[in-house]
Amino acid sequence: MKHGFIRVAAATPKIRLADCTYNAKQVIKIIDTAEKQDVKLLVFPELCVTGYSSGDLLLQETLLHHAKMQVKEIINFTKDKELLTIIGFPFEYEGRLYNTAAVIQGGKLLGLIPKKALANYGEYYEARYFSPGPKEAIKVEFLGEEVYFGHKLIFECRNLPDFKVGVEIGQDLYMPLSPGTYHCMAGATIIANLSASNELAGRAGYRRNYIKNQSARLICGYIYANAGEGESTTDLVFSGHNLIAENGTLLSQAEPFSNNELIVSEIDLGIIKSERRRKNNYFDDKDISDYIKIPYCFLDGDYQLKPYKLTRKIKPFPFIPESKxxxxxxxxxIFEIQAVGLKARLAHIGTKCAVIGVSGGLDSTLALLVVERAFEMLGLDKKGILAVTMPCFGTSSRTYNNALAITKNIGASLLDIPITDAVIQHFKDIGHDLDTHDITFENSQARERTQVLMDLANKHNGIVIGTGDMSELVLGWATYNGDHMSMYGVNSSLPKTLVRALVEWAADVTVNEELSRVLKDIIDTPVSPELLPPSRENKYQVTEESVGPYKLNDFILYYVLKYGFSPEKIYRMAQTAFAKEYSNEEILKWMQMFYKRFFAQQYKRSCLPDGPKVTRVSISPRGDLRMPSDAKSALWLDELMGIS
Known part of the structure; x- marks a missing residue:
């Protein structure tokens, strides 16, 4: 539960209709299993103590009495259990019957929540038996104890202040303004839904998407426990389709008819907190002033947060969808967004010329393809695309030839301008030794290239297209006023892993076989700035040897920029995501490098050229990242230093 993760579960016991004793034993068995798995919130289906499809038997005094007695048995069983358990049963109060959720923890009944939206159409006839519950929460007596009974209850864990649970039942989910909506506005971070939704053709997909969307709309964790085996099949069939979602992402599900009694995952309360914190219009005090917050705590008052092995999957490539x-x-x-952005800028300026430096690497390749698409949209002659290759000390024949080939294949104008002599002359002018391969040696080449591009743009009344990507800019892996500068940066919101994916996509969709071959070779080329001459072993400069693997850097920057997670939490998530690829020591080393560079290089990001935002993460100083250039990294690095 450390780092904001809370382990939750949805359960579908195999019940017998109207056999409350048997059903309670099944519930107790699952509670015991869940407790052993360190589950802290366990949700069962609605009316699971009696069975949802008991029909007119729900009006029988015998069934109602035994249901109440078995709820008491379940409460007693949880006496030494920490998990919050929510079960469904029919509760009678002052002559009316309610479809009710009982919230239980540590041998106590914490509260009772009645169903608000009684389903009374089609195959449902709940209004035959049940009332919708009082408008305001009231105190009622249940087996000698006084508890709150009402819709507007939130259960708060004192040990974990962000762990706040609201409850809704079945059809409540589908109301235009569901109880869960108000629960979340009142502070609930997780919604538990006790349901009994029968299966129909196509309903599972609809249900799955609806719950994912609801968790995204409310920015919450959502646990949906559905009735299954044992319910009556006289007219309906129940599949036990259970779901756990978080802010639009499905974390776990029991496929319909899988007879999976228990599904478990971890909801990340940190994601929920972060998203709500950024959307300052999320909270509204309308209709939430009368909410009652019911506190509870784990049995150990001095409870120590402990990390446990995550069962949820942590994607190593958070910017890239898993499905093809x-x-x-x-x-x-993304490609269309980039092209439309550039198209608008070209049209606004009224130019028919775009100047771009092509190196034969991933970034300039994608940028060149975007320029080509923008020219097609505007109906401009592609000869107006000036693709400039500027070989120097570290240029390899592989990247040079690929730069020539891609330019030829898209029909752009090629300018081959070696800059070696110009850089050597510059070294003489500033008194720099040609054999001293330091930062001056490297950056002089990058600035010379930018000067060439800028002057060509002036000469041809065009604009310089920036090729640098977001990963490089976050790490400051760009020469200030060199490749750092342009007149429109089409890749500035794209991480390196996504740039690679886009070039791979372009290679797959093009009908030009030669272009596809060149693109695939570019993808296979190690990322390099090519500013240093090859070594005696003919090895060329490799970027990832200096700043770390881009896949790891992109993982870190996603959780730093999108959610503001702590270094310790990101480190733990990276351990899970890259368990088979990087050692703990490697992850820690490159995380330290990331934070050092991220803070130290902000001054480069503070004056970035315009460029389109294409994902939810951006570093534009005019939009998503307004960070001082002189902020200190000490707090973040100190936290990493404390990791053993």
Missing amino acids: EELIKQCEE
Whole structure:
């Protein structure tokens, strides 16, 4: 539960209709299993003590009495248990019957929540038995104890202040303004839904998408426990389709008819907190002033947060969809956003010329493809695309030839301008030794290239297209007023891993076989600034040897910029995501490098050229990242130093 993760579960016991004793034993068995798995919130289906489909038996005094007695048995069983358990049963109060959720923890009944939206259409006839519950929470007596009974209850864990649970039942979810909506506005971070939704053709997909969307709309964790085996099949069939979602992401599900009694995952309360914190219009005090917060705590008052092995999957590539179909769609959208942004800028200026430095690497390749697309949209002659290759000391024949080939294949104008002599002359002018391969040696080449591009843009009444990506800019892996500068940066919001994915997509969709071959070779080329001559072993400069693997850097920057997670939490998540690829020592080393560079290089990001935002993470100083250039990294590095 350390770092904001809370382990939760949805359960579907195999019940017998109207056999409350048997059903309670099944519930108790699952509670015991969940407790052993360190689950802290366990949700069961609605009316699971009696069975949802008991029909007119719900009006029988015998069934109602035994249901109440078995709820008491379940409460007693939880006496030494820490997990919060929510079960469904029919509760009678002052002559009315309510479809009710009982919230239980540590041998105590914490509260009772009645169903608000009684389903009374089609195959449902709940109004035959149940009332919707009082408008305001009231205190009622239940087996000698006084507890709150009402819709507007939130259960807060004192040990984990961000762990706040609201409850809704079945059809409540589908109300235009669901109880869960108000629960979340009142501070709930997790919504538990006790449901009994029968299965129909196509309903599972609808249900799955609805719950994912609800968790995204409310920025919450959502646990949906559905009725299953043992319910009556006289007219309906129940599948036990259980779901756990978090802010639009499905974390776990029991496939319909899988007979999976228990699904478990961890909800990240940190994601929920971060998203709500950024959206300052999220909270509204309308209709929430009368909420009652019911506190509880784990049995050990001095409870120590402990990390446990995560069961949820941590994606190593958070910017890239896992499904091939979604990735293709995302690449199409991103490419179009980039091209439309550039198209608008070219049209505004009224120019028919775009100047771009091509190196034969991933970034300039993608930028060149974007320029080509923008020219197609505007109906401009592609000869107006001035693709400039500027070989110098570290240029390899592989990247040089690929730069020439891609320019030829898209029909752009090629300018081959070696800059070696110009840089050597510059070294003489400033008194720099040609054999001293320091930062001056490297940056002089980058600035010479930028000067060439800027002057060509002036000469041809065009604009310089920036090629640098977000990963490089976050790490400051760009020469100030060199490749750091342009007149429009089409890749400035794209992390390196996504740039690679876009070039791969372009290679797959093009009908030009030669272009596809060149693009695939560019993808296979190690990322390098090519500013240093090759070594005696003919090895060229490799960027990732200096700043770390881009896949790891992109993982870190995603959680730093999107959610503001702590270094310790990101380190733990990286351990899970890259368990088979990097050692703990490697992860720690490159995380330290990331934070050092991220803080030290902000001055470069404070004056970035314009460029389109294409994902939810951006570093534009005019939009998403307004960070002082002189902020200190000590707090973040100290936290990393404390990791053993």
